[in-house]
Structures are given as structure tokens and as C-alpha cells.
Amino acid sequence: ARPTSILSDKLGRSYSSKTDITDPFDSHFLNSITLENIKSSIRPWIIKRVDKCIFRELTFQEQAAVFNRLLMVHCFELFLYSKYLSAKRSMFDCEVVLPALCSLIDRSLINGAKSFVIGLSQLSQLSALSKLVKESEVEIFRELLQSRNDLLFDDLREDGSCLILDEDMVSDFIEPSDKTQPYSLSLLGPPAPASAVYPLMMGRAKALQSLDKGEGSDSVWSVFCYPLADICSQDSFTNIVNILEEPGFSAGGTIHVIINCEHDGLDEESKYSIESSSKLIKLLADKIKAPVIHVKAEEVHSVMYVMNLVSDFRANHKRDIVVNLMGGSQSRPHKNVALAGFIKEFLIGGKDPLVTVYSKELISNKVISKWELDDRKETYLKKLVKDHANPKVVSVKKKSPVLEKRVKEPLTGINTETMCQMVTLLDTFQVMKNTASGSKGSCAKETSDSDATVPFSLKPALESGVFGNRLDWESCASLAYATLLHEGYNVQVCRSALGPASSIDDPRILVPDSLNCPGHFKLQETPVSPFAMAGLQIGYSTTGDNILAVWEVPEEMEPSILHDITSKYFSLGKLEEQLEINVVFIVPCYFKVPGTEKSRLYVSSQPSQVLEVCEDCDILTGFNDQLYNCNVVVSSVSTPANLFHLLRRHARSPIPKPLIVFVPNASDGTSRIDELTGDTCFHPYIGDASIFESNVKNVILSTGRIHRQLSEERSHRSLEHKIALGRLEQICPFPYNNLIQDMERFPQARIWWAQEEEADDGCWNYVESRLLGLFGEERIVRFPGHYLPSSFHSPLSVSERVASIYDVILDS
Structure with missing residues (x-):
């Protein structure tokens, strides 16, 4: 016999368990909601929540807000069907997802959130709608959020009589945070796969938290909302687990909303039942040490309660939590069925939309009337048709190509005196390091045809005007970071914990005490997968104009991984339009072949595969015009000085673009100090x-x-x-x-x-x-x-x- 919870006696409700266990909080049912993975550390909080009977019916105002959002999403779908008559399947797989996220944001604003980074699979549907109404996806989502305030003034009833809401009641319903507290919203999703969206989301959230030094994780929240099928494929599962296992990449708790619906596109043999798919979600929750809440998507009130619950949980515990949004997907219309007009929504697949079922419930409870339903629906549809017929005119200043005989590169050289001070500190640091390790010589060597080495001098020959000192690759990269930190740029370098360590872990030591160093430097050494590392750095680079995010690609990586990263992150034109990516990938020209350390076999990094995703301008234009018309900057530098200038040019560029720079594996080749100072620049x-x-x-x-x-x-x-x-x-x-x-x-x-x-x-x-x-x-x-x-x-x-x-x- 299944045990009965003590709490069920208190509330007069019956709990049921999946298995015969003694602790009702490890796995139990409460109406349409199931809780699992409730650890001892959070069990008192759950008990307190249940004892306060928060499992309550929504107020009329809350029901009206949910209804407005469901109806608006339904109108989105009807409008898209009217424009894409050959649609094979429902545009929005799960109607309750967007209204549920809106409720989550409402509650999170009350809990102190100010910025949201959301990985959303339904971004592709919003993008299709965006092209029709000429509004951005974020603007459409904000309109959906604001629709909670479109109250049903004429037919809101409490006791069967007509109720007219006055201004005070409306003011009580609209939370103070909505009126006075601004918030930012970032949406990430298709065409990027789920395996790429999650690292991007985490990287952007971490960067925003680091910029908000006062509150950090309290003000920046990350939400990942994707179908189970996408999470179980394309290495998404591995990326999520690997990233969350690294303490340095924790965003203070991510809310995972997993859409667990059956998909008609799958073969019968490959379809997961709700039970078996929930086990996969339970496995993910076990890996990331997060509680999981199972809720039926058709139970609108239960879904909204869960959104409030997970928001409160994240605000109080700052831990990850998983929501399993269970339910069968809508039946899809045949691909040859054309839906004429807006009156055939009840014929879609022979199954009523969720808003129809919910509106019938509200009408029977006298919350709304049939007239109000039709009026509100007509209002939303007319607005969509009007926006499509009369799109907003956005004034965009188009740049006329400036034909130039030679591209004028921006000067990136450094003051001679400042550079000499930094070089002196660099050599002093290296001497101390070599002394401590018992080695002789310096990292910066002068090379000649006879491969003779000359120690790095501590006293540059300022009086001669010609410097005999030479800098190697690592020294030039460190100096580029140090000069940017001195100019106020924030630099973050990520590298594999399994790869070779750089000679300088913190370039700030190269900035003399007499000079100001307002920039911040952060070094991340982690064993997460290269795909996740690239996404984290890309997400970090999108959060400001004075950020340089660098990923040092390890030599032990396979070339196919690099090609997969570039194709999935940089061939996404829509992603570059939404986000200003300013990341740098420093890639070795050759990757080591695993298991061939003794024979030193290498395989080419195959830049031809990377260049396949590149698009550039085929006319003779200036520097800014070239950057404006390309999606990726690819370089293969031959001197350390050019690497120095390239990093500085990239950080200071007014047009952020991803940079992939190939560098030699061996540390041969040096540059003179005067190539880094004065009126010098990068040479393409x-x-x-x-x-x-x-x-x-x-x-x-x-x-x-x-x-x-x-x-x-x-x-x-x-x-x-x-x-x-x-x-x-x-x-x-x-x-x-x-x-x-x-x-x-x-x-x-x-x-x-x-x-x-x-x-x-x-x-x-x-x-x-x-x-x-x-x-x-x-x-x-x-x-x-x-x-x-x-x-x-x-x-x-x-x-x-x-x-x-x-x-x-x-x-x-």
C-alpha cells in the first residue's frame, strides 16, 4: 500500500507515490504536480510552502492575465497559419510555454530580478512572426508580458453580477515592479541548436552578473526552455552537466523548463512515453543536483503555480531547478490543409486549443463572458493584421561604401615610455620565474639563421631609437592584454585545464604602479568541453563594448570540433544581428594527434573548413565597411607584433565581430619593441x-x-x-x-x-x-x-x- 503523507491529512488532500517509499518528499503527487529530488537541505522550505497552502486557486485578476496571454499566443498561431498555409505542424508546440514564462518573469521581478537571459526553443516561431509584423522578438515578448494588464473590465464577476474595476483595483493588480523597475530581456534560440544555446546563455548571464557587482546573481537570472528531444541530442545533455559541474560557471541557479511533449514526427518505436521521458529528466536533475517538478501542461493553474514556486525557490536557494512540463502535443493538420481566415481554429487537428478549453472554464465560472472572449480575440488579431499591413518604419543609416586605394588601419601602437616600463616588468617577472624554477634564460629570445639565442635585455636602448630587444608570441599577447587593461578594457581568457599553461597568468602585473589599471582580468581554466567553452566566451563577449573575451584553443582538440563550433556559432546570420559578438579564438595551426606524443604527429587545423562559413564584401571599401559586411574575421599572423596589434584592434573596433586567429604552434619568430610603439598598426x-x-x-x-x-x-x-x-x-x-x-x-x-x-x-x-x-x-x-x-x-x-x-x- 502506498503511504499517506502527514501533510495530506493537514490539507485534506491525498498524495500518491510513484514507488513505495517512506519519505513522501522524495517522490509524491499533489493533484497534477509531482516533486522529486527534494533533498534534506531544502525540505523544510518545501514543508513551509505546503503548510501555507499556496496550492490555491488563482484570483479573477490572475485568471484574466493568464487568459490574455494564452489568447495572444493563440492569435499569434492563427495569424502565422494565415500566412503560412502549408504549415505541417503547430507553430507553437506547447501553448502554455510563453504564458508560463511570463508568469515566471512577473514573480521574479517581485523577487528582485532585473535582467533575464532566456534560452527559448520557440524563438524560431517568434522570429517568423517578427518578420511579418516588423517588430523584434523581444518587443513581441514584451507585448505578451504587458498583456497581463489588459484586464477584462466589463465582465469580471465575483458573485455573478457585473463588476467594473476601478483604478485602485487595477493599481493593486499591477505589481509595483512593473511600473517602476526596469528590466532587460535577452532571448537566445534557433537557428542555433540547443547544444550551442545553453553555453551562450550561461556565458551571457555570467558576464552580466560580473558587471552588476552590487547584486550579481540576485539580479540576473537564466532560464533554459527547450523540448526534451533537443536536450537529449546534439550533446546538449553533456554540455549542461559539464558546465554546471564547474563552480566558476554557476549563474546562481538556472531554471530549466523542459517541454516534455510527444512529437508526431518521431517513429512509433522511438516515441517516449511520459513516464520514460520523465525518467530522463530525473536523470538530468540527478546529474546537476537539482530538484525536479513534474506538472501537466494542460492544467493551466498548476503550471502558473509551479512558475511562482520555482521563482521563489531560485530567489531563496540560488540553485538550479528543473520543471518537467508534461503533455501531449497538439494534433497537427495535414500539410495540404489550408486554414482560410481566422474562424477555423477549432478545426486544427480535431482538437481544441488550450485557450479554448481554458476560456470555457472561465465562462462557466463567470470570470469572463463569450462576448468578452470574442472581443478580445478580435482586438489582438486586428492589431497583428494592422502591424503586418503597416509595418513600423525603422530609420537605418546606410553606409555608402567609401572606395579607397588602400585600407587605412586604425593605429594601435603604444607610447614608447609606457611600453618600455611594461617590458622591464615582463623581463623581471620572467627572470624571477626562471630563478624559482631553476631554469636559465628568458622567454623572449632573439632568433637568427643559426638559431642562436640572446638573453632579453633589462635596459632598452632608448637613446639609440632602435631597439635590439625582441619579443616572442606569449610576451606580445600578454602585453596586448596589459595595455588594454590599462585603457579600461575587461579581459577574460579561457583555456583548457588540461592544456599547457601560459607564462603569465595575470597581465596586470605588467602595468606599472605609476599607471592606472581600471580594467579587470579573469583567467578561466576548466576541463569543460570545447563546444561549451566556446559558447561561454561568446556569450560573455556580447555584454559590453569594453570586453575582450579570448579562448585559447587547446592543441589536443580535433579539427572537426573546431569546424563544428564555427559552423554552429558563426554561420547563424540572425544571431549576429541580435548579439554583437566580440570573441577571439586563438587557434594553433596544427593539432596534436592523440597517442603520438613520441613521434610528434600533427594534423592541420584545416582553415578551409572554417572559411566556409565566412562572408565578406567583394568591393574595395574602407576598414569599417569591410567589418560591417563580414560575419567573421579570420587571420593567420606571421609575427608576434601583428598578433599584438590584431588583439588591440579587435578590442577597440566600433563594429564587434568574431575573430579567429591562427598562430604557429612553435614559439619561433620574434618582433622588435619598436614594432609595437608609436604610429604602428595591424597589417592585413x-x-x-x-x-x-x-x-x-x-x-x-x-x-x-x-x-x-x-x-x-x-x-x-x-x-x-x-x-x-x-x-x-x-x-x-x-x-x-x-x-x-x-x-x-x-x-x-x-x-x-x-x-x-x-x-x-x-x-x-x-x-x-x-x-x-x-x-x-x-x-x-x-x-x-x-x-x-x-x-x-x-x-x-x-x-x-x-x-x-x-x-x-x-x-x-
């Missing part, structure tokens, strides 16, 4: 300044560190005055202007493209069409490499590949 293209003859017959273009090997091989063959070398430091947007100007020096030269990878792995496929578009009819553009499938590669074989490139050019 670097021509061959050592050649002035116009009769050069061959020009080799390349990107990345292969330029160094090309230059050494050219010197070895004494071809300095016969073959010119050019470097594309920025691949997307393509530096058309700079390249055209440099090629004007060599009108008779053939153009060759050199890369370390095979043809299909490197940048050749992306660069070829652009080079042919510029020089195809006048020049010969060739690739002297191999058209072979990708294979394992060792950086030690680069010299052999470069030699073969020269052999092909000289034999042609």
Missing part, C-alpha cells in the same frame, strides 16, 4: 619591401609562418631579386585594396600561392576565387602544392615542402 597584408625591381617574374603569396621558410629558402637559392614574397595576414575580409596596390609593382609577374597544408586543408580554396577575380584575365594564378587528401603532418617537414614549391616555380 605585408608586401616585400626588399624588392624594388618591376621586372620580377614570380610573386609567392602565403599566410602564416611558412613565410619565414620561404624567405630562408629564397636566400639559400640566391633568388632575392627574382622572386617577391607577400603575406596575407588577414584572410577574411580579404585585403583586396592592399593586394592590388602591391601587385601594381610587378605587372609582369605570375602569382603563386604557397601553404603548408594540402590544397583542400589550407586557405587555397578560399583565396583562389578572390585572386582569380582580381587577376584572372591578366595574371596566371597557380598553386604549386599537392591536391591530396588531408593526412598527418609534422612541422619538421615544412622545409621539404617549401623546397618543392621553389622547384615547381623554377621548372615552370
Whole structure:
């Protein structure tokens, strides 16, 4: 026999259990609500809530607010059906989701929330509606929130008689927080998959909390509302668990609303019953150590109570909580059935919409009348039709392309005196580190053809004007962070806890005491999956103009993961329109092959796959116009100084765009200090300044560190005055202007493209069409490499590949 709870005797209600257990709070039913995972630490709070009999009927005003929102969502669907007659399935899978989220926000505002970051699967439906009425998804959602105040003045009844609400009653119903407390709302969802939306949501919520130093997690709430099918696929389950297991990524409690409805699109064998699917949700709750509340989606009052309950729980305990919104989905109309007009809503799939069932209940209870129902419905539909026929005119200042002979890069150099002070602190730090570890030398080395190393000097030769000191890759990156912190930018660097550690964990130590350092630096070292890490950094980068979010991609990652990340995060045009992504991915040119540590086998990062998602402007424009017309900036820098300027240019850019920069795996190559100071900047293209003859017959273009090997091989063959070398430091947007100007020096030269990878792995496929578009009819553009499938590669074989490139050019 199932046990009876003591609380059920107090309330005069009967509880039922899924299993024969002694503790009614581990698993019990209360009407249409089921509680599970109620741990001892939160059990007294639950008991207190139940003892206060909060399981109560909604007031007439609350029922009117729920009805208004359900009716508005229903009108959304009818309007969409009228425009998309071939719809195969219901536009909104679960009608109660949006009204439930509105109730959650209402309650959370009372609990002190000021900002909401919501991962919403129904954002795609709102986006479809947004295109028709010319309003943003957030504006539509805000209208849905405000519809709670569209009270039914004429037919609200308490005792069967007509009741007219006065202003005082309306004022009591509208919470003070609605009238005086502003709040912000961020919606994330399709076309991004659920596996990408959750990290984005958590990253954005954490960043907003860090900016709100006074209240933090009390004011910024994260809500994740997605169907169970999406959570169980596409690595969403793994991402959620891995992120929440890391204390540094906790957002003070996330409310998970899981839409657990049957989907007609699934085969009969793959359909989950409500019971079996609830077990999967229970498993998720166990993994994230959160209580779970099961509630029937058709029980409107129960759903609204649960939204109030989870809001209070999150406000009091700052922990995650899971809501299992159970219910069968609406029957879908046949794909060839056209719904004419707005009068056939009762024929959709042969099943009444939820608002119809709920309105019948309200009419029978004399809360509303049939006349009020029809009037309110007609009002909402007329507004949608009016907005569609007369869209809002949004004045957008279109930029006219400014044709320039050469793109003018913004200056990003640093004051010489400031840089020398930072360099002195950098070398002092490295000397102390080496002394402590028992090692000799310095991280910054001067390299020559004989690979000799020169210790880094502590006293730059200011009086000479030419610095003999040289900086390596890590030093230039650390100096870029330090200078940005000095200028007031907030820098967050994320790296895998399993990867190699950087030499400097906090660049603030490079800022002299005499200089102000208003910026904040945060280093995250975590073992979460790369996909989740990328999403967290992207979400963090969308919260302000003075933020630089950097993800140091580990060498141990597989290239396919990088391609999956770029395709799912950066090929989403709508996402870039909603959010200003200002993230930086620092990617090694080669990834280590697992299990080959002794043989040092590497595989190419295959930038060709990354460049497939890139779009740029194919006209000759200025710097800002180029950024405005691209979705991702992709670079492959060959010098540490260019990396320094690229990071600073990206942080200070007025047009935020994602940046993917490929850097050499080895720490070879250095830059002079004077390349970082004064009127210096990032160079998207670097021509061959050592050649002035116009009769050069061959020009080799390349990107990345292969330029160094090309230059050494050219010197070895004494071809300095016969073959010119050019470097594309920025691949997307393509530096058309700079390249055209440099090629004007060599009108008779053939153009060759050199890369370390095979043809299909490197940048050749992306660069070829652009080079042919510029020089195809006048020049010969060739690739002297191999058209072979990708294979394992060792950086030690680069010299052999470069030699073969020269052999092909000289034999042609």
C-alpha cells in the first residue's frame, strides 16, 4: 500500500507515490504536480510552502492575465497559419510555454530580478512572426508580458453580477515592479541548436552578473526552455552537466523548463512515453543536483503555480531547478490543409486549443463572458493584421561604401615610455620565474639563421631609437592584454585545464604602479568541453563594448570540433544581428594527434573548413565597411607584433565581430619593441619591401609562418631579386585594396600561392576565387602544392615542402 503523507491529512488532500517509499518528499503527487529530488537541505522550505497552502486557486485578476496571454499566443498561431498555409505542424508546440514564462518573469521581478537571459526553443516561431509584423522578438515578448494588464473590465464577476474595476483595483493588480523597475530581456534560440544555446546563455548571464557587482546573481537570472528531444541530442545533455559541474560557471541557479511533449514526427518505436521521458529528466536533475517538478501542461493553474514556486525557490536557494512540463502535443493538420481566415481554429487537428478549453472554464465560472472572449480575440488579431499591413518604419543609416586605394588601419601602437616600463616588468617577472624554477634564460629570445639565442635585455636602448630587444608570441599577447587593461578594457581568457599553461597568468602585473589599471582580468581554466567553452566566451563577449573575451584553443582538440563550433556559432546570420559578438579564438595551426606524443604527429587545423562559413564584401571599401559586411574575421599572423596589434584592434573596433586567429604552434619568430610603439598598426597584408625591381617574374603569396621558410629558402637559392614574397595576414575580409596596390609593382609577374597544408586543408580554396577575380584575365594564378587528401603532418617537414614549391616555380 502506498503511504499517506502527514501533510495530506493537514490539507485534506491525498498524495500518491510513484514507488513505495517512506519519505513522501522524495517522490509524491499533489493533484497534477509531482516533486522529486527534494533533498534534506531544502525540505523544510518545501514543508513551509505546503503548510501555507499556496496550492490555491488563482484570483479573477490572475485568471484574466493568464487568459490574455494564452489568447495572444493563440492569435499569434492563427495569424502565422494565415500566412503560412502549408504549415505541417503547430507553430507553437506547447501553448502554455510563453504564458508560463511570463508568469515566471512577473514573480521574479517581485523577487528582485532585473535582467533575464532566456534560452527559448520557440524563438524560431517568434522570429517568423517578427518578420511579418516588423517588430523584434523581444518587443513581441514584451507585448505578451504587458498583456497581463489588459484586464477584462466589463465582465469580471465575483458573485455573478457585473463588476467594473476601478483604478485602485487595477493599481493593486499591477505589481509595483512593473511600473517602476526596469528590466532587460535577452532571448537566445534557433537557428542555433540547443547544444550551442545553453553555453551562450550561461556565458551571457555570467558576464552580466560580473558587471552588476552590487547584486550579481540576485539580479540576473537564466532560464533554459527547450523540448526534451533537443536536450537529449546534439550533446546538449553533456554540455549542461559539464558546465554546471564547474563552480566558476554557476549563474546562481538556472531554471530549466523542459517541454516534455510527444512529437508526431518521431517513429512509433522511438516515441517516449511520459513516464520514460520523465525518467530522463530525473536523470538530468540527478546529474546537476537539482530538484525536479513534474506538472501537466494542460492544467493551466498548476503550471502558473509551479512558475511562482520555482521563482521563489531560485530567489531563496540560488540553485538550479528543473520543471518537467508534461503533455501531449497538439494534433497537427495535414500539410495540404489550408486554414482560410481566422474562424477555423477549432478545426486544427480535431482538437481544441488550450485557450479554448481554458476560456470555457472561465465562462462557466463567470470570470469572463463569450462576448468578452470574442472581443478580445478580435482586438489582438486586428492589431497583428494592422502591424503586418503597416509595418513600423525603422530609420537605418546606410553606409555608402567609401572606395579607397588602400585600407587605412586604425593605429594601435603604444607610447614608447609606457611600453618600455611594461617590458622591464615582463623581463623581471620572467627572470624571477626562471630563478624559482631553476631554469636559465628568458622567454623572449632573439632568433637568427643559426638559431642562436640572446638573453632579453633589462635596459632598452632608448637613446639609440632602435631597439635590439625582441619579443616572442606569449610576451606580445600578454602585453596586448596589459595595455588594454590599462585603457579600461575587461579581459577574460579561457583555456583548457588540461592544456599547457601560459607564462603569465595575470597581465596586470605588467602595468606599472605609476599607471592606472581600471580594467579587470579573469583567467578561466576548466576541463569543460570545447563546444561549451566556446559558447561561454561568446556569450560573455556580447555584454559590453569594453570586453575582450579570448579562448585559447587547446592543441589536443580535433579539427572537426573546431569546424563544428564555427559552423554552429558563426554561420547563424540572425544571431549576429541580435548579439554583437566580440570573441577571439586563438587557434594553433596544427593539432596534436592523440597517442603520438613520441613521434610528434600533427594534423592541420584545416582553415578551409572554417572559411566556409565566412562572408565578406567583394568591393574595395574602407576598414569599417569591410567589418560591417563580414560575419567573421579570420587571420593567420606571421609575427608576434601583428598578433599584438590584431588583439588591440579587435578590442577597440566600433563594429564587434568574431575573430579567429591562427598562430604557429612553435614559439619561433620574434618582433622588435619598436614594432609595437608609436604610429604602428595591424597589417592585413605585408608586401616585400626588399624588392624594388618591376621586372620580377614570380610573386609567392602565403599566410602564416611558412613565410619565414620561404624567405630562408629564397636566400639559400640566391633568388632575392627574382622572386617577391607577400603575406596575407588577414584572410577574411580579404585585403583586396592592399593586394592590388602591391601587385601594381610587378605587372609582369605570375602569382603563386604557397601553404603548408594540402590544397583542400589550407586557405587555397578560399583565396583562389578572390585572386582569380582580381587577376584572372591578366595574371596566371597557380598553386604549386599537392591536391591530396588531408593526412598527418609534422612541422619538421615544412622545409621539404617549401623546397618543392621553389622547384615547381623554377621548372615552370
